[in-house]
Amino acid sequence: MLLEVEDLRVSFQTDHGLVRAVDGISFSLDQGETLGIVGESGSGKSVTNLAILGLIPTPPGRIESGRASFRGRDLLKLPRRELQKIRGDRIAMIFQDPMTSLNPFLTIAQQLTEVTMLHRGWKYKRALDHAVEMLERVGIPGAGRRVNDYPYQFSGGMRQRVMIAMALSCQPDLLIADEPTTALDVTIQAQILELIQQLQKEEGTAVILITHDLGVVANVCRRVNVMYAGRFVEEADVDSLFAQPRHPYTLGLLNSLPRLDEQRGARLDPIAGQPPDLTNIPPGCVFHPRCPFRIDRCPQEVPALTERIDNRRYACFVDVEHQARVAVKEN
Amino acid sequence: MNAASPPSAEVSHRSQAAGQQPPQPLLKVENLKVHFPFARGPIWNRHRGVVRAVDGVSFEVYQGETLGLVGESGCGKSTTARAILNLVPPTAGHVYLNGQRIDGLDDQAMLPYRRQIQMIFQDPFASLNPRMTVGAIISEPMKIFGLGSEYDRRLEVLRLMELVGLNPRFLNRYPHEFSGGQRQRIGIARALAVQPKLILCDEPVSALDVSIQAQVINLLMELQQRLGLAYVFIAHDLSVVRHISHRVGVMYLGRIVELATAEELYARPRHPYTQALLSAVPIPDPAKERKRQRQVLRGDVPSPDREYPGCSFADRCPWVEPRCTQSPPPLEGTPHPAACFVANDPQSPRGK
Numbered sequence: 001m002l003l004e005v006e007d008l009r010v011s012f013q014t015d016h017g018l019v020r021a022v023d024g025i026s027f028s029l030d031q032g033e034t035l036g037i038v039g040e041s042g043s044g045k046s047v048t049n050l051a052i053l054g055l056i057p058t059p060p061g062r063i064e065s066g067r068a069s070f071r072g073r074d075l076l077k078l079p080r081r082e083l084q085k086i087r088g089d090r091i092a093m094i095f096q097d098p099m100t101s102l103n104p105f106l107t108i109a110q111q112l113t114e115v116t117m118l119h120r121g122w123k124y125k126r127a128l129d130h131a132v133e134m135l136e137r138v139g140i141p142g143a144g145r146r147v148n149d150y151p152y153q154f155s156g157g158m159r160q161r162v163m164i165a166m167a168l169s170c171q172p173d174l175l176i177a178d179e180p181t182t183a184l185d186v187t188i189q190a191q192i193l194e195l196i197q198q199l200q201k202e203e204g205t206a207v208i209l210i211t212h213d214l215g216v217v218a219n220v221c222r223r224v225n226v227m228y229a230g231r232f233v234e235e236a237d238v239d240s241l242f243a244q245p246r247h248p249y250t251l252g253l254l255n256s257l258p259r260l261d262e263q264r265g266a267r268l269d270p271i272a273g274q275p276p277d278l279t280n281i282p283p284g285c286v287f288h289p290r291c292p293f294r295i296d297r298c299p300q301e302v303p304a305l306t307e308r309i310d311n312r313r314y315a316c317f318v319d320v321e322h323q324a325r326v327a328v329k330e331n
Numbered sequence: 332m333n334a335a336s337p338p339s340a341e342v343s344h345r346s347q348a349a350g351q352q353p354p355q356p357l358l359k360v361e362n363l364k365v366h367f368p369f370a371r372g373p374i375w376n377r378h379r380g381v382v383r384a385v386d387g388v389s390f391e392v393y394q395g396e397t398l399g400l401v402g403e404s405g406c407g408k409s410t411t412a413r414a415i416l417n418l419v420p421p422t423a424g425h426v427y428l429n430g431q432r433i434d435g436l437d438d439q440a441m442l443p444y445r446r447q448i449q450m451i452f453q454d455p456f457a458s459l460n461p462r463m464t465v466g467a468i469i470s471e472p473m474k475i476f477g478l479g480s481e482y483d484r485r486l487e488v489l490r491l492m493e494l495v496g497l498n499p500r501f502l503n504r505y506p507h508e509f510s511g512g513q514r515q516r517i518g519i520a521r522a523l524a525v526q527p528k529l530i531l532c533d534e535p536v537s538a539l540d541v542s543i544q545a546q547v548i549n550l551l552m553e554l555q556q557r558l559g560l561a562y563v564f565i566a567h568d569l570s571v572v573r574h575i576s577h578r579v580g581v582m583y584l585g586r587i588v589e590l591a592t593a594e595e596l597y598a599r600p601r602h603p604y605t606q607a608l609l610s611a612v613p614i615p616d617p618a619k620e621r622k623r624q625r626q627v628l629r630g631d632v633p634s635p636d637r638e639y640p641g642c643s644f645a646d647r648c649p650w651v652e653p654r655c656t657q658s659p660p661p662l663e664g665t666p667h668p669a670a671c672f673v674a675n676d677p678q679s680p681r682g683k
Contacts, residue, residue: 040540155631185403185567187628190611194627212540215613218620238617254615256545258574260597261614267552268574270545274510 001069002173002206003029003052008066008076010044010051013059017279021047023230024066026305031173032204036221036238038211038253040275044230045210049176051076053093054083070174089119092167094160096179101163102151108135108162109147115169134165138195157188164195171203178210193220214257218242226250229276229286232305234314246314248291285315293318355430356391357561358415358448358529363388363424363434365407365414369636382636384410386585387424389662392529397555397562399576399593401569401608403632407585408565412531415563416448417441428529446476449522453534455514459506465492465517466502472524491520495550512543519550529561536571548575569612573597581605584635584643586659591667601669604644642671650681 010022022044029035037045050056052068052075068075070091075083095101103111112131116122122130128147135143138161151159160180167175177196181189197220200207209220217224217238224241226234226249234247245251252271273290276282282289288298297317305315365385372378385407392398400408414421417436426434433444449472452458459468469491470484479487489499495516506514515535522530532551536544552575554560566572572579573593580590581602589602600606610626630647641656642648648655650673662670673679 040542157631185632186569186611187403187607188631190613190625190627193613194625213613214541214615218615218617219613242616243618253541256542257615258545258548258570259615260570260573260609260612261616261619268545268549270549271542274512274543275540 001028002031002033002071004067004069005048005052006067006069008048008051008068009064010047010056010061011064012061014279019278020230020281021278022051023281025225025227025230025232027225027232027235029174029206029208032200032206033223034200034207034209034221036209036211036217036224037227038214038217038224039227040212042229042275042278043227045227046178048227049093049178049208049210053087053091053176054078054080085119088115088172089170090172091174091176092170092172093176093178094163094167094180096182099151099156099159099183102159104151107148107150108154112147112162112166112169115166119170130169131165134169135162137199138162138165138168139191140165156184157191160184160188160192161195164192164199168199168203168205172205174206174208175200176208176210179212180209181216182211182213189216196220214242214253226253229278229281231286231315233287233316234312235305236312236314240312246308246310246312246320247287247316248293248318248320249287250314251320252290252292285317293320354393356427357394357429358392358563359425359427359430360391360411360415361389361425361427363411363414363426364422365410365419366422380636383585383638384635385414385421386635388582388585388587389424390580390587390590392561392563394528394561395555395559396578397564397576399572399579400563400565400582400587401567401572401579402582403567403608405584405632405635406582407635408567408582409533411582412450412533412563412565415531416445416450442476446525447527448529448531449525449527450531450533451515451518451522451535453537455511455518455538456506458518459514461506464503464505465497465509468506468517469520469524472521476525478525487524488520491523494523494554495520496546510543511539512546515539515547516550519547519554523554523558526558527560529563531563531565533565534567535564537566537568544571551575569597569609581608584633584639586643586670587662588644588671589667589669590662595667599667601664601667601674602671603648603650603674605669607649 006026007024008022009024012019012021025048039045051063054075056063063076066076109128109131113124113127116127116130132143132147135147140146140158140161154162181192184192211217221238223237225232226247228249234250241250245254255269256271258268271290276286284299284301285303288294295318303315303317305313307313363385364387366381366383368381370377370379388411390398402408410419413419415426417434421434425432428444428447466488469488473479473484473487492499497513497516536547539547555562564572564575576593579593579596580587583604589596589605600609607626607628614620628647641658642660645651645655652673654672660670660672662668663675669675673681
């Protein structure tokens with residue numbers, strides 16, 4: 001097991017009260033595996049990964065409990081210096097906005113060589129050669145020349161390629177990609193997703209892909225966790241998740257998507273209501289106020305994310321598939 | 332919902348074929364151009380140029396119809412909408428509303444037309460005044476146009492709030508007390524307040540989460556049916572545009588490169604750019620995703636500050652031929668025009 005996260009809880013103290021951004025999640029990741037984490041804004045996807053990397057500002061943030069064991073060492077307990085040795089070397093990350101994650105005052109060469117000089121102790125010359133090689137691998141034409149350019153001289157897609165080159169410079173075991181294509185146009189998104197997959201195949205890097213886009217998940221991931229209000233509500237391999245969603249929230253998400261591959265003009269079936277206020281999480285199942293399958297038990301008891309009778313893992317008391325079939329008959 | 336759609340493009344095409352007088356379009360845009368001049372470099376070596384944000388766009392919108400405009404960032408979709416309302420002055424071209432020319436009018440002369448065309452913006456956080464209550468925001472357009480008495484306006488605000496699915500109890504609340512989806516409903520209510528015939532929707536659901544996005548799309552479609560509104564719906568999300576539009580125009584670097592009914596465009600895209608764009612959209616179905624042949628375009632969207640002697644898509648195009656770089660291809664072919672020499676060439680195997 002490369003990474004094992006157990007019962008992670010992260011909260012933030014705000015003016016409006018305590019926000020439970022991540023509320024007890026567990027997952028694990030094998031070497032070379034791709035795990036997707038999907039959810040809407042505020043569901044805690046990014047906070048989960050910032051916590052693993054020790055990047056939660058404290059205060060106002062606080063890691064309440066949990067363990068994140070990476071190759072047997074608990075990342076949440078490591079001293080700062082030790083963590084810095086792992087970050088960028090064994091675990092690398094790509095963020096959503098390639099505009100703000102590069103330093104506008106430094107050339108690409110300066111930013112790309114920093115990683116290997118720091119973690120590998122290379123001299124500048126050698127690091128620069130490596131940087132040019134990485135830029136070539138991520139498909140930047142004229143890499144030897146462009147390495148001396150500043151970030152503003154690159155387009156959004158090219159900047160994200162630079163970020164990927166930087167992330168993969170030390171051949172990390174794990175790459176965390178937080179909404180890597182959200183700021184990009186679709187044709188550029190297709191290029192970047194293809195690149196990530198190709199590099200992953202070559203290097204055997206494990207990837208955690210955080211996204212709100214179910215299409216991207218279907219395209220890239222093998223296994224998916226669906227996150228809602230700080231909790232995982234369903235975990236499944238990508239085929240079962242899309243073919244037979246078991247949690248009402250997953251089902252609701254899929255039903256509210258207009259899709260290119262379906263008959264046009266059908267009415268969308270959105271999830272009613274709004275996502276919950278995280279300072280005031282509803283008792284029992286977090287999704288129950290919006291859930292069409294709600295039963296008496298839901299507001300009283302928190303359903304655990306465990307394996308159910310049908311060998312699937314979801315946090316729900318109701319057999320959604322059966323219920324959905326009944327609903328269709330009644331109509 | 333589609334079956335009951337009001338006179339859409341399909342209908343208008345049919346009546347033309349039958350030799351009848353075609354209905355007058357509500358909005359007609361003719362060869363619209365918006366160029367922004369810029370100067371770069373030090374004074375002694377100044378380089379002057381123009382950004383061709385919109386470079387010759389023509390289309391018509393009929394009553395009760397939704398025309399979708401899709402394209403990637405920087406293709407000129409939003410500038411087109413702004414130029415229609417004269418929020419940025421068009422460099423060339425004409426805009427007609429019900430046959431009346433409205434481009435180039437000053438603010439005073441434009442006012443009565445603005446009552447007929449309203450706009451909904453992308454960012455529900457930036458497009459509402461944080462210091463005004465919801466009631467004041469929604470009634471402001473009525474005040475500007477001098478509609479009704481204070482009392483009438485108040486009643487109308489309550490009716491509008493009900494119409495867009497906001498609880499009228501929230502009348503005196505401020506925008507920050509609402510979520511993104513609810514704020515977009517406020518923006519919609521404000522646009523409806525002066526009973527427009529046409530609403531320009533500029534990425535109205537792009538900032539919203541999927542579950543909320545679906546609520547707002549459904550609302551827009553319901554309102555269209557009930558009130559007979561026409562929409563120009565601008566978005567970069569191809570699935571959303573297909574869902575809501577009757578006809579769709581695909582834009583690339585300031586031009587419409589293909590225009591057809593939504594069914595036709597998505598089922599049989601003719602322009603190579605449309606084909607690449609459609610193939611790039613990931614489908615939320617892993618089984619279908621694995622089977623798909625993805626056509627990945629090389630390169631980036633080029634900069635609109637360059638002038639292209641030929642087709643602006645030529646240097647990314649998989650079909651490029653020598654003639655493509657010589658003159659710009661016109662938007663040709665009925666009833667499904669595309670701006671591509673190859674696609675319009677009956678000799679070419681791709682020209683169908």
